[in-house]
Amino acid sequence: MSNSHFKGIIIIAMPQITIKPDNIIFICNINDSVLEAALSNQVNLSYGCKNGLCGSCKYKIINGDFALNEYNKSILTDEELKEGYALLCRTTATTNLEIFVPNLQNRSTPRIAIGNISYIVKQNKVSIITVKIKSPAGFVFKYLAGQYVNLFVRNMQRSYSIANACQENNEVMFHVKHYDDGIFSQMVQNELKIGSVLRFHGPLGGFSLNSLSSSPILFICTGTGFAPIKAILEECINGKCKRKMYLYWGNKQIIDFYLLDDLHNIEHKLDIKINLCLSCENDVRYRSGRVTDCVVDDFTDLMDYEVYACGNLSMIENLYKLCCEKLNLNKDKFYSDAFVPSL
Numbered sequence: 001m002s003n004s005h006f007k008g009i010i011i012i013a014m015p016q017i018t019i020k021p022d023n024i025i026f027i028c029n030i031n032d033s034v035l036e037a038a039l040s041n042q043v044n045l046s047y048g049c050k051n052g053l054c055g056s057c058k059y060k061i062i063n064g065d066f067a068l069n070e071y072n073k074s075i076l077t078d079e080e081l082k083e084g085y086a087l088l089c090r091t092t093a094t095t096n097l098e099i100f101v102p103n104l105q106n107r108s109t110p111r112i113a114i115g116n117i118s119y120i121v122k123q124n125k126v127s128i129i130t131v132k133i134k135s136p137a138g139f140v141f142k143y144l145a146g147q148y149v150n151l152f153v154r155n156m157q158r159s160y161s162i163a164n165a166c167q168e169n170n171e172v173m174f175h176v177k178h179y180d181d182g183i184f185s186q187m188v189q190n191e192l193k194i195g196s197v198l199r200f201h202g203p204l205g206g207f208s209l210n211s212l213s214s215s216p217i218l219f220i221c222t223g224t225g226f227a228p229i230k231a232i233l234e235e236c237i238n239g240k241c242k243r244k245m246y247l248y249w250g251n252k253q254i255i256d257f258y259l260l261d262d263l264h265n266i267e268h269k270l271d272i273k274i275n276l277c278l279s280c281e282n283d284v285r286y287r288s289g290r291v292t293d294c295v296v297d298d299f300t301d302l303m304d305y306e307v308y309a310c311g312n313l314s315m316i317e318n319l320y321k322l323c324c325e326k327l328n329l330n331k332d333k334f335y336s337d338a339f340v341p342s343l
């Protein structure tokens with residue numbers, strides 16, 4: 001290994017990265033981010049924007065020195081930085097690094113999969129799509145509930161969470177929100193129909209249930225952030241999970257909620273309290289306010305809890321501050337997937 005010197009600091013040109021506790025080792029070129037090096041070595045770390053904005057690639061560096069390029073300070077606070085956390089998409093290694101990544105051994109290697117749409121329905125501003133993956137007999141497209149894929153339509157790609165738990169019949173479901181000026185979501189809305197061929201790359205990401213824990217759980221989502229949470233809840237049913245759960249699902253209007261029948265089925269099979277939160281309408285059947293308002297009304301201390309949050313970035317930023325700074329949640333127990341727009 002060769003060394004180079006920069007402002008008195010010894011910089012290793014080809015640092016070695018070790019992922020703990022699994023002891024997975026790969027080399028990181030000094031100009032590459034640790035995330036890029038991991039992905040090109042088939043190490044399936046969680047990521048979203050690849051641009052220091054979403055926090056999906058935040059991991060704890062337990063040994064070694066690194067440099068960080070510009071990032072969103074509300075996603076990685078100075079205090080976290082001091083504790084060793086880094087955004088791996090903005091991190092370059094200046095020495096060998098050891099990084100703590102729980103649950104990595106359970107993640108499948110991402111691959112390209114192709115399937116046909118077997119079901120597609122529009123509920124207000126959301127397309128609910130089921131894809132039957134083409135594969136050799138006996139092959140199952142394996143993923144952890146909560147993970148996402150990159151979908152391709154023509155020459156474009158976007159990330160979408162898988163909205164159902166992994167099942168033997170190789171069917172995966174997506175919930176795609178329509179944006180009036182959204183290039184990809186408009187193509188989904190206008191061009192896809194039953195039988196259309198869909199190609200995707202996955203599974204990706206590290207947003208999944210910590211199955212080793214027995215702590216009570218808060219699931220908090222906005223809009224189509226419900227998709228990965230629904231998958232995790234289905235997995236909890238399959239695994240006969242007995243943990244106490246609370247779901248806070250926020251939308252602006254009643255009409256924005258979808259698949260409520262599925263949600264009521266879930267309610268009967270788990271020890272879960274469901275809160276549907278309305279931020280721009282009032283209705284006695286719903287909670288009033290944003291999800292963060294409802295959480296702060298219901299809880300004074302989250303020390304013993306785990307939080308799984310999914311949806312828009314500003315909700316996740318506000319929720320993180322609320323839970324970790326005001327409600328005593330342990331930072332390591334805040335799991336999130338921010339639906340950041342692609343750049």
Ligand SMILES: Cc1cc2nc3c(=O)[nH]c(=O)nc-3n(C[C@H](O)[C@H](O)[C@H](O)COP(=O)(O)OP(=O)(O)OC[C@H]3O[C@@H](n4cnc5c(N)ncnc54)[C@H](O)[C@@H]3O)c2cc1C
Nearest residue numbers: 048158159160161176177179181182183184185224339341
């Ligand atoms: C890990 C991950 C998982 C995701 N999972 C899902 C999912 O399950 N379902 C889903 O509907 N989306 C999901 N997204 C978001 C999705 O990838 C696209 O960003 C989104 O569908 C918009 O793409 P578009 O091409 O239609 O919009 P673009 O053409 O990229 O953007 C058009 C306009 O819409 C605005 N916009 C786009 N996306 C957002 C957003 N998320 N929040 C606020 N404004 C936005 C932009 O600011 C812009 O004005 C996920 C994103 C990530 C990173």
Ligand code: FES
Nearest residue numbers: 048049050055089
């Ligand atoms: S992937 Fe690193 S901050 Fe979004």
